[in-house]
Amino acid sequence: DKIVVLNGGQVEQVGSPRELYERPASLFVAGFLGSPRMNFLPVSLQAPGRSSLIDIPALGMKSLPFDSSNLKADE
Incomplete structure (x- = not known):
């Protein structure tokens, strides 16, 4: 299974749930998937x-x- 994370209609990252959670490609992806909610x-x-x-x-x-x-x- 793959997940596509979009930000304003643009693809931020594509990958498995584990890949996105463990290695987010950007602060947007990290903040979107992070748990608990994050502050940067x-x-x-x-x-x-x-x-x-x-x-x-x-x-x-x-x-x-x-x-x-x-x-x-x-x-």
């Missing part, structure tokens, strides 16, 4: 590594326990 915040990565330091404009600097060593700062 702009953040910037300040210090990549095994734990990540991010800057959230509304909240300031936060350390999160995810490996971002394959990313660059400000991505």
Whole structure:
């Protein structure tokens, strides 16, 4: 079975339910399929590594326990 996600009449992503849920192609698809309902915040990565330091404009600097060593700062 395949699902087609449309946004304003344009195809955003086509795939199995599992593919869309686990690997959404865009923020629109992630927000459309996400459960529970999601909020998206702009953040910037300040210090990549095994734990990540991010800057959230509304909240300031936060350390999160995810490996971002394959990313660059400000991505």
